[in-house]
Amino acid sequence: MLIKDMAREASIDLLARTRLCRLACAHEGQPYITPIHCVYDDNHLYGFSTLGQKITWMRKNPLVCVLAEELISPQDWTSVIVLGEYEELPDIGPYAMHRQHAYDLLQRRAMWWEPGYAETVLRGKARPMQFLYFRIHIEQISGHRGVPDSIAEPEHSVAQQKKRGWIRKVFGRPEQ
Amino acid sequence: MLIKDMAREASIDLLARTRLCRLACAHEGQPYITPIHCVYDDNHLYGFSTLGQKITWMRKNPLVCVLAEELISPQDWTSVIVLGEYEELPDIGPYAMHRQHAYDLLQRRAMWWEPGYAETVLRGKARPMQFLYFRIHIEQISGHRGVPDSIAEPEHSVAQQKKRGWIRKVFGRPEQ
Numbered sequence: 001m002l003i004k005d006m007a008r009e010a011s012i013d014l015l016a017r018t019r020l021c022r023l024a025c026a027h028e029g030q031p032y033i034t035p036i037h038c039v040y041d042d043n044h045l046y047g048f049s050t051l052g053q054k055i056t057w058m059r060k061n062p063l064v065c066v067l068a069e070e071l072i073s074p075q076d077w078t079s080v081i082v083l084g085e086y087e088e089l090p091d092i093g094p095y096a097m098h099r100q101h102a103y104d105l106l107q108r109r110a111m112w113w114e115p116g117y118a119e120t121v122l123r124g125k126a127r128p129m130q131f132l133y134f135r136i137h138i139e140q141i142s143g144h145r146g147v148p149d150s151i152a153e154p155e156h157s158v159a160q161q162k163k164r165g166w167i168r169k170v171f172g173r174p175e176q
Numbered sequence: 177m178l179i180k181d182m183a184r185e186a187s188i189d190l191l192a193r194t195r196l197c198r199l200a201c202a203h204e205g206q207p208y209i210t211p212i213h214c215v216y217d218d219n220h221l222y223g224f225s226t227l228g229q230k231i232t233w234m235r236k237n238p239l240v241c242v243l244a245e246e247l248i249s250p251q252d253w254t255s256v257i258v259l260g261e262y263e264e265l266p267d268i269g270p271y272a273m274h275r276q277h278a279y280d281l282l283q284r285r286a287m288w289w290e291p292g293y294a295e296t297v298l299r300g301k302a303r304p305m306q307f308l309y310f311r312i313h314i315e316q317i318s319g320h321r322g323v324p325d326s327i328a329e330p331e332h333s334v335a336q337q338k339k340r341g342w343i344r345k346v347f348g349r350p351e352q
Contacts, residue, residue, distance in 0.1 A: 020247075020250075022198050022209055022243060024200035024202075024207035024208070024209045024241070025207055026200075026202035026205055026206070026207040029202055029237050029239050030202070030239045030241070030259065031200035031201055031202040031207045031208075031239065031240060031241045032200070032207075032241050032257075032259070033198055033200045033209060033241050033242075033243040033257065034243075034257075035243075035245070035255065061205050063205050063206045063207065064207060065200070065206070065207045065208050065209050066209075067198060067209040067210075067211075069211070071196075074196075079211065081208075081209065081210075083206065083208070
């Protein structure tokens, strides 16, 4: 397998076509991961949720990480990691416009509300449902692509791969 | 779709058969997610990595979260979230035995070193490789399963589903 650093544009392309991402937030040093459905637009990821642990934590600490992946096989994959900041979009003042934008973007995708609802039904059975829209401002983005040798090697020599920014992966299992 | 809380045993079964998980760690409030290859045994997840950001961060703050999933469709999925504590397994003193155990467990799986190596080759090009074994002590585990209506409904009435701990999901998209 060869591993390639992806250009920012290619990383954003992956974000734009990924439906389900993983979001990590953290509270008092404890990280927490949940699946989220989000849509990329103009350096932001727009999402929807109901009130639960993730939202409570992100209100206290807006620093988040989002992982988007396309996995074809262990040697053929693409992954993008975003570091960003959570911003809630209530239906008031300057946020209302962005909230409407979030809704417009999300409703283009079928079943976009599924992960958000699921969490509430499970964790907040007695609470009235409270819909929340939010966006994540992308501060940093990095992407990597793994390519099987069978595809990458016939076309490029090792020198060419290095020149193109491809990185040869070391094989062989590590010793104990 | 119906969503079911999974028993601890079923959640552990999923952990035990999952090859690739997502691990979140956090440093100074900033969470970070990476894919890891880990193996479950006796309330621990055993893993391998080379020295990089994730290890540096977990040495400073051992609180982690691991997500394991099986996704068949948006309505047919299983997911397990583990909150736990990172423990490094150097080749000295009382840790050596656990390190050997980690190696024995991991080497039963093909290509188990791939995600760990990939990270080093990408991020630590100039550094000598340093192999690290670690385990995550599971402090808390929760699992959920989504089941399509077409499978769940013919067999059980709503009352039966509630009695069995199945939770009926609310349908219909939220309003803006």
